[in-house]
Amino acid sequence: MEQPRRFSDLPEYAFPRLRKLLAPYSPGAAPVAMSIGEPQHAVPPMVSEIIARHGADFSRYPPNEGTEDLREAISAWVARRYGVRGPDPETTILPLNGTREGLFNAALALSPEQKDGQRPVVLLPNPFYQCYAVAALAVGAEPVYVPATSETGFLPDFAAVDPGLLARTTIVYMCSPSNPQGAVADLAYWRGLLELAEKYDFRVFADECYAEIYRDTPPPGVLEAVAAASADPERVVAFHSLSKRSNVPGLRSGFAIAGPRAMVELKQLRNYAGAPLPLPLQHAAAALWRDEAHVVENRSLYARKFQDADDILGNMPGYTSPRAGFFLWLAVGDGEAAALRLWREAGVKVLPGAYLSRAAGPGAENPGQGYIRAALVADREEVRRGLQAIKGVLG
Numbered sequence: 001m002e003q004p005r006r007f008s009d010l011p012e013y014a015f016p017r018l019r020k021l022l023a024p025y026s027p028g029a030a031p032v033a034m035s036i037g038e039p040q041h042a043v044p045p046m047v048s049e050i051i052a053r054h055g056a057d058f059s060r061y062p063p064n065e066g067t068e069d070l071r072e073a074i075s076a077w078v079a080r081r082y083g084v085r086g087p088d089p090e091t092t093i094l095p096l097n098g099t100r101e102g103l104f105n106a107a108l109a110l111s112p113e114q115k116d117g118q119r120p121v122v123l124l125p126n127p128f129y130q131c132y133a134v135a136a137l138a139v140g141a142e143p144v145y146v147p148a149t150s151e152t153g154f155l156p157d158f159a160a161v162d163p164g165l166l167a168r169t170t171i172v173y174m175c176s177p178s179n180p181q182g183a184v185a186d187l188a189y190w191r192g193l194l195e196l197a198e199k200y201d202f203r204v205f206a207d208e209c210y211a212e213i214y215r216d217t218p219p220p221g222v223l224e225a226v227a228a229a230s231a232d233p234e235r236v237v238a239f240h241s242l243s244k245r246s247n248v249p250g251l252r253s254g255f256a257i258a259g260p261r262a263m264v265e266l267k268q269l270r271n272y273a274g275a276p277l278p279l280p281l282q283h284a285a286a287a288l289w290r291d292e293a294h295v296v297e298n299r300s301l302y303a304r305k306f307q308d309a310d311d312i313l314g315n316m317p318g319y320t321s322p323r324a325g326f327f328l329w330l331a332v333g334d335g336e337a338a339a340l341r342l343w344r345e346a347g348v349k350v351l352p353g354a355y356l357s358r359a360a361g362p363g364a365e366n367p368g369q370g371y372i373r374a375a376l377v378a379d380r381e382e383v384r385r386g387l388q389a390i391k392g393v394l395g
């Protein structure tokens, strides 16, 4: 049987690869989980109450475009969070099963087959959330990996990309706050990217799923930049999620905001091939977007753990305190060797940075090579143990 070749050259996915790396060795102490970015703080109690109350709705097919109530809750949250006029719930908001499916499907819906008769290019930050690269390949575009390293403040410098590639670009994926580095794009960065999008005629997919996990100052969002610059809303699709904000990665709930013309395409694809969110889950999601108290509490739990990280690792060369997100991105020389030592000597499981990034071409350096990513998602005691072990083994 003929096999598709579309995804054949993708490296093995990060977590099976890590399992293979560590499998031959036993942990040096009771394991500490810092490899996966799965929020572990408590699920807000309202979630199960609301789902139970609306259990009878599991008997109905949910609307593809989400309930009006959920879209209104999202619009009000965007207005509160970013100080902008609430986006129109009817024509610009699409509830999603988490941002991952939206980040993938939006490329299918919005990347043209060709640009000026040429193969499209999709730009992505490097390191990056792996879904972006698969989306680019799925639409037949050429993924181009743009370094987001210490030299560029851990943000990709898209304006420095070769103009020939920019001319073929249809989509730019941008993540802020970023996974894995926790870097934050300020309004000037977003404005510059919107200008570049206008100049070279592409769309920006803004992955802002870590927007609510920050230390002191709320990261500005792309929708704020669009409003401030009176930019064309069709240039941008913004993605948000409850997974991190509300500790419900298993609820699978997020949303996209796009200009009305782009939204027609997103809804068209969803009508034919999308999986709408079960109604009881949409009720819970609406309540979560309306509530801030649990988000403030959640943020403060992370802030304490990042304070611990500053206290324990502050003097370690290669340590920087991220402005947002829940990862440490630590410069350690050789990321794979460091991950292996941490596991064998202390039972600490972290991800080698190279598993989240790519060598941009033959002979090019993989920008994640010298790093490990450690997730501060477990409870404070376990995270403290992990931090102390990192200090002991690598410090």
Ligand SMILES: Cc1ncc(COP(=O)(O)O)c(C=O)c1O
Residues within 6 Å of the ligand: 037, 097, 098, 099, 100, 101, 129, 175, 178, 179, 207, 209, 240, 241, 242, 243, 249, 252, 253, 254
């Ligand atoms: C950068 C980034 N984008 C998107 C996602 C997807 O999250 P979800 O689909 O749960 O919203 C994740 C999850 O870890 C992520 O780290």
